[in-house]
Amino acid sequence: MSPNAFIQRWFRAEIAIGIAAILFVGLLIWTPPHFYAWIKAAHVIAIMSWMAGMLYLPRLFVYHCEAEVGSKQSETFKLMERRLLRAIINPAMAVSWVTGLWLATEAGFFRSGWLHGKLVLVVLLSGAHGFFSRWVREFSQDRNTRSQKFYRMVNEVPTVLMIGIVILVIVKPF
Numbered sequence: 001m002s003p004n005a006f007i008q009r010w011f012r013a014e015i016a017i018g019i020a021a022i023l024f025v026g027l028l029i030w031t032p033p034h035f036y037a038w039i040k041a042a043h044v045i046a047i048m049s050w051m052a053g054m055l056y057l058p059r060l061f062v063y064h065c066e067a068e069v070g071s072k073q074s075e076t077f078k079l080m081e082r083r084l085l086r087a088i089i090n091p092a093m094a095v096s097w098v099t100g101l102w103l104a105t106e107a108g109f110f111r112s113g114w115l116h117g118k119l120v121l122v123v124l125l126s127g128a129h130g131f132f133s134r135w136v137r138e139f140s141q142d143r144n145t146r147s148q149k150f151y152r153m154v155n156e157v158p159t160v161l162m163i164g165i166v167i168l169v170i171v172k173p174f
């Protein structure tokens with residue numbers, strides 16, 4: 001990666017973190033009636049968008065592996081992957097974190113075991129998100145070296161994490 005591209009990416013990440021922090025603090029200060037339920041609704045909507053993208057992107061990688069480098073099909077997959085990541089997956093993850101942390105703060109869940117378990121799984125999910133971003137970049141530069149089988153296996157990771165996360169937050173077993 002060139003130094004310019006690195007600085008640009010770092011700058012974008014700083015802006016995103018800044019906006020998320022401002023939103024989070026703003027939500028802590030401004031809390032009208034029934035606000036908790038509204039934020040929970042926003043949380044579930046954001047989670048659905050994040051998960052939809054996280055389940056679809058590895059499928060695109062599987063099909064992209066079959067496309068010849070430089071072909072029209074390969075260029076179409078690049079566009080689809082980049083748009084899915086930038087327009088849906090990245091913003092949905094940011095909204096999920098901001099609303100989730102606000103809900104936990106507001107309801108005083110930070111001492112609950114189920115939330116600790118959920119946070120471990122959500123951090124793993126965010127790590128998977130990081131790897132997906134890296135692979136979108138590698139595909140966009142025609143530098144993918146991984147097999148179709150690898151992406152088929154990776155495809156199951158978000159599903160398994162999602163099942164654990166939903167059980168922890170709904171059943172609250174501990």
Ligand code: HEM
Pocket residue numbers: 040043044047051096097098099100101103104105107109122125161162165166169170
């Ligand atoms: C990003 C970090 C996250 C944090 C800090 C967080 C935290 C929370 C909190 C505190 C609640 C409210 C629970 C309640 O009122 O009983 C909640 C609700 C919920 N979360 Fe998350 N969450 C996060 C991400 C996720 C993810 C990744 C998923 C699913 C894959 C998820 C699924 C849900 C669902 C389905 C509910 C609604 C539960 C209900 O109706 O009681 N959350 N979350």
